[in-house]
Amino acid sequence: MSEEHEHIVSYKLFALIWGALLILTGVTVWVAQYNLGALNIWVALGIATLKSGLVVAFFMHMKYEQPVFKICLLAALAILAIFIGFTFLDVLYR
Amino acid sequence: MSEHIHKDYTGAKLGMWFFLFTEVLLFGGLFILYAVYLQRYPQEFISAGSQLDVRFGGGNTLVLLTSSLFVAISITALRRGQKTLCQGLLAGTIISAAIFMINKFFEWSAKIDHGIYPGSPHMYEIAPGESIFFSIYYITTGLHGLHVIIGALIIAWTMLKIKNGSVNAEDWVVLENAGLYWHLVDLIWIFIFPLYYLILH
Numbered sequence: 001m002s003e004e005h006e007h008i009v010s011y012k013l014f015a016l017i018w019g020a021l022l023i024l025t026g027v028t029v030w031v032a033q034y035n036l037g038a039l040n041i042w043v044a045l046g047i048a049t050l051k052s053g054l055v056v057a058f059f060m061h062m063k064y065e066q067p068v069f070k071i072c073l074l075a076a077l078a079i080l081a082i083f084i085g086f087t088f089l090d091v092l093y094r
Numbered sequence: 095m096s097e098h099i100h101k102d103y104t105g106a107k108l109g110m111w112f113f114l115f116t117e118v119l120l121f122g123g124l125f126i127l128y129a130v131y132l133q134r135y136p137q138e139f140i141s142a143g144s145q146l147d148v149r150f151g152g153g154n155t156l157v158l159l160t161s162s163l164f165v166a167i168s169i170t171a172l173r174r175g176q177k178t179l180c181q182g183l184l185a186g187t188i189i190s191a192a193i194f195m196i197n198k199f200f201e202w203s204a205k206i207d208h209g210i211y212p213g214s215p216h217m218y219e220i221a222p223g224e225s226i227f228f229s230i231y232y233i234t235t236g237l238h239g240l241h242v243i244i245g246a247l248i249i250a251w252t253m254l255k256i257k258n259g260s261v262n263a264e265d266w267v268v269l270e271n272a273g274l275y276w277h278l279v280d281l282i283w284i285f286i287f288p289l290y291y292l293i294l295h
Contacts, residue, residue, distance in 0.1 A: 008170055008173050010170070011167055014166045014167050014170070018162075022159060025156070029148070029292060032293075041289075041293075047288070048288055051284045060277045061270075069111060072108070072111060072112070073115075076118060080119060083123075084122070084129070087130065088129070092133070
């Protein structure tokens with residue numbers, strides 16, 4: 001049976017998120033034309049992270065889930081950050 | 095006597111999320127490879143990356159974002175009892191997956207025609223950093239493409255379950271979890287696109 005906290009997201013909100021994702025894709029293509037040196041990769045990653053946030057929060061309903069889902073997501077992202085961070089501690093300061 | 099069937103939606107969805115976390119770490123490993131070699135061969139990555147066609151990458155970005163919208167809306171449609179609309183949106187998602195793979199076919203074919211494929215003689219002639227870029231490109235986009243195919247099969251299977259009524263407005267967690275898988279495929283591409291196709295164009 002469905003649980004009471006289950007939230008039905010409206011078509012309109014989904015369409016707005018989709019529009020935002022398209023605009024952000026346009027921005028990332030536009031910015032990539034300019035040579036900003038090392039900043040290019042950080043701008044690209046920043047926009048990609050923002051887009052992922054929209055997909056996870058709305059398309060994947062994370063915004064409407066119980067706290068346990070959010071805690072697990074944070075834990076997984078923390079593990080990924082440690083994975084990346086420790087690799088670079090080795091690569092950069094070897 | 096009707097038996098009460100226990101449905102644990104929180105458990106089912108949490109289990110799916112745990113699986114998705116392992117997928118994130120799997121692709122995370124490939125992105126680490128990319129990051130480490132980008133740091134070691136920045137110029138070679140730029141010259142190799144500029145050989146990828148941004149129209150294929152950009153086009154496939156639009157296809158995946160739109161298919162993600164279809165899947166997201168299909169859940170709302172099913173829960174509002176609009177079964178036909180839900181089925182149509184899921185069919186649209188499978189068509190999107192096919193368009194994505196056809197694009198990929200033409201993209202890879204063009205690269206292979208230019209002698210750029212793992213183990214080709216050309217790969218030994220170009221700078222080591224460039225051949226590493228293309229090797230990671232093939233592994234990452236290849237594994238992602240496999241996920242697109244699997245995602246489309248899962249959605250097709252879910253469509254059958256909706257058709258026979260075992261997934262319906264009151265019992266939709268199978269569609270929800272299939273959707274979560276599809277959104278993950280979209281998420282991975284959101285990072286692949288700028289890192290591989292837009293690196294200093």
